[in-house]
Amino acid sequence: MKTALTIAGTDPSGGAGIQADIKTMTANGVYAMSAVTALVAQNTTGVKSIMEVTPEFLAEQLDCVFTDIMPDAVKTGMVSSVPLIQVIARKLKEYRVEKLVVDPVMVATSGDRLISEEAVDALKAELLPLATVLTPNIPEAEVLSGMTIHGPEDMERAARSISERYGCAVLCKGGHDLNDANDLLWRSGEAKWFYGRRIDNPNTHGTGCTLSSAIASNLAKGYDLDTSVERAKTYLSGALASMLDLGQGKGPLDHLFNLEGEFVK
């Protein structure tokens, strides 16, 4: 069985972060592993508080995984401080991780900030150059490119600039910000659009975590980047279209919408 690792924060309400990543990887047929960067007290209505792990403890978690079950692909999500980013970058290099999806998480769907100002600079300097693909939403792409984005052409310009600066592919997600479901992948010097069917569902907590984990799962299984993005979008659309409705804010997706078998009944 192929394996994938998420390095991210938690969501006790189960819709985003590590919890969303594990469900997504499982639903996409890979063995899921997780290293926690921070315990986050949050739910569908917002973030109450954040308790970061120490850099030493994160390093130990990563050593435990990498020396035992080497993942076929890795995804990073919420990493809120400079020392944690430095540890991740060091370990990814030490263990020569090749397939890396970096979701540059900055703000939760609820609007709460999940990264410090200084950590954005560390993310740019240390993690982005190691990525196979980055998956910013529009506000994140604006921060990383220093450009403002009003439409599809701006998405192409920003993604191209980020890609050229950091030497990785960039998937700029249209998502809830441009009110469509079209994402732009900039790779190998050219653009490819992935046109999604917009689903009329306000419950979008964790869509970004879910998409990046699904891409990592497909890379782990050996699909190329374009195919991995295509398959991940199809999976995400299914999880949204299942119309799960839980919680009092923007609710979670139905990650296991495709699960069948005797134990499900």
Ligand SMILES: Nc1ncnc2c1ncn2[C@@H]1O[C@H](COP(=O)(O)OP(=O)(O)OP(=O)(O)O)[C@@H](O)[C@H]1O
């Ligand atoms: N209503 C929708 N219908 C279909 N696809 C959607 C919808 N909303 C978002 N998506 C898709 O979900 C994926 C995640 O994009 P989005 O822009 O929502 O990410 P995000 O802002 O990082 O998410 P998060 O809320 O987890 O931070 C993209 O592929 C996007 O096109």
Ligand SMILES: Cc1ncc(CO)c(N)n1
């Ligand atoms: C831990 C975590 N990572 C990412 C997001 C973004 O949705 C969130 N809400 N929580």
